[in-house]
Amino acid sequence: MSEGVIHTASCLCGAVKAEIVTSPKWVAHCHCPSCQKATSAAFATYAGFDAAAVNFTAEAPKAYKSSPGVKRRFCPKCGSPVSFEGETWPGEIHLHTGFIDEADDLEPTGHVYTRTQKPWVKLADKLPTFEKFPRDEE
Numbered sequence: 001m002s003e004g005v006i007h008t009a010s011c012l013c014g015a016v017k018a019e020i021v022t023s024p025k026w027v028a029h030c031h032c033p034s035c036q037k038a039t040s041a042a043f044a045t046y047a048g049f050d051a052a053a054v055n056f057t058a059e060a061p062k063a064y065k066s067s068p069g070v071k072r073r074f075c076p077k078c079g080s081p082v083s084f085e086g087e088t089w090p091g092e093i094h095l096h097t098g099f100i101d102e103a104d105d106l107e108p109t110g111h112v113y114t115r116t117q118k119p120w121v122k123l124a125d126k127l128p129t130f131e132k133f134p135r136d137e138e
């Protein structure tokens, strides 16, 4: 690991790799329909970083514009989801925690978009839940 690197990241096949030089600003689960489709899963777990702190060090991930102002990146070889970037979060990149190697210490602090949470997902972590995004409810 290079000097100053706190986390490394890699996709399922290892073609896309990243080095991260800061701790995340936040970690949270998202239950929105777009994340459910993008991951083919019940919800997505993200760690939000300053975009400048994340350096892709191998093959560049591909980007897909999933909605206006939103870019989702994925591995061009294995298709694993890598990140989310939205104009609502300027200067941030949200990495899927599954992309980050050794993410056990990245503990989420909440669930957003629970109004579209799958009814069979039973949350027992006692974390705060938000119907939408906290900032939408101000």
Ligand SMILES: [Zn+2]
Pocket (backbone or CB within 6 Å): 011, 012, 013, 014, 015, 016, 075, 076, 077, 078, 079, 080
């Ligand atoms: Zn891959």
Ligand SMILES: [Zn+2]
Pocket (backbone or CB within 6 Å): 030, 031, 032, 033, 034, 035, 036, 044, 113
């Ligand atoms: Zn989402």
